[in-house]
Amino acid sequence: MKRLIPSLPEGAGLAEVYRAFPDKMAPLSEYQNRVMRGASDLGVAERELIAAYVSGLNACGFCHGAHTVHAKAFGIDVSDIEAMMEDMAAAPVDEKLKPLLAYAGKLTRTPAQMTEADAEAVYDAGWSEAALFDAIQVCGLFNLMNRMLEGTGVTEYHLDPHGVDEKVLDRLRSPTCYSDFGRASGLVE
Numbered sequence: 324m325k326r327l328i329p330s331l332p333e334g335a336g337l338a339e340v341y342r343a344f345p346d347k348m349a350p351l352s353e354y355q356n357r358v359m360r361g362a363s364d365l366g367v368a369e370r371e372l373i374a375a376y377v378s379g380l381n382a383c384g385f386c387h388g389a390h391t392v393h394a395k396a397f398g399i400d401v402s403d404i405e406a407m408m409e410d411m412a413a414a415p416v417d418e419k420l421k422p423l424l425a426y427a428g429k430l431t432r433t434p435a436q437m438t439e440a441d442a443e444a445v446y447d448a449g450w451s452e453a454a455l456f457d458a459i460q461v462c463g464l465f466n467l468m469n470r471m472l473e474g475t476g477v478t479e480y481h482l483d484p485h486g487v488d489e490k491v492l493d494r495l496r497s498p499t500c501y502s503d504f505g506r507a508s509g510l511v512e
Contacts, residue, residue, distance in 0.1 A: 327476035336385070340475050341508035352505030358464050359393075360498045364454035365461075368397035369420060372404070373427050373461045379408045380431050383469035388480025390465070392487050396495040401484045422448045426455070427462040 324334055331339050341348045359370050371394035378386035391404050400415075407414035411424060422444040429441060445455050472478070482491065497503060 324478060325476035327474065331475065331477075335475075335477055336481065337389075337472065337477060338504070338508040340472070340477060341505060341510055345510050349505065349510040352502055352510050355464060355468075355505075356499060356501035358457070358460045359501055363457045364451050365423075365457045366397070368394060368399050369423070370457065370461050371397055372399055372416075372420070373424065373458055374465045375399075375404050376407060376424055377427055377431050377462050377465040378469055379404075380428055381466065381469040381473075383465075383473055384478050385472045385480045386465060386469050388482065388484060391484040392480075392482055392491070393495050395484055395487065396492040404484075419448050419450075423450060423455070423458045427458055430459065430462050431466055 324331075328340075328343070331343060341352070359374070360367060363370065365373075371390050374390035375387055375394050378390055381387075391401055394404060395401055403415050407416055407424070411421065411428070416424070426437075426441050426445055430437060442455060445458075446452075450458075494500060
């Protein structure tokens with residue numbers, strides 16, 4: 324951890340950021356739960372995969388690690404995420420997902436360069452406008468979270484995605500895991 328916010332304790336994680344700024348973080352926690360676990364044309368695994376991908380592109384170690392673990396909880400192989408970060412074209416990711424991931428990648432790296440062709444590739448793969456909008460929300464949420472965590476100095480995730488135990492994965496499968504984490508971290512909605 325970098326000491327960018329001196330009031331945060333040594334080794335702080337997201338929970339400590341929530342506790343330090345509860346009035347700002349409470350609505351964000353609820354939004355996270357809606358985007359990541361609410362009704363969507365995208366499955367939870369797909370949304371978590373997008374979160375891990377965007378966070379990896381942004382080199383946000385905390386969020387990339389955390390959402391690799393979240394994706395694993397929903398059946399995504401950690402080695403597939405690693406391969407995707409190395410070479411999306413060759414990665415063993417469902418071909419239908421690649422246009423959505425490409426869209427999120429471009430939106431992350433060069434947002435002002437989005438084109439109708441980027442959206443058409445998503446629609447041609449069989450996704451609805453609602454699915455694309457949900458992917459956009461996940462992408463936007465994790466660009467925000469990545470910057471918030473990096474900006475507060477929270478840079479390292481404490482779990483090894485390859486060795487996380489089933490008890491942790493079960494907790495992440497909860498349809499309210501994001502708001503549950505917020506409440507456990509002292510947020511009142």
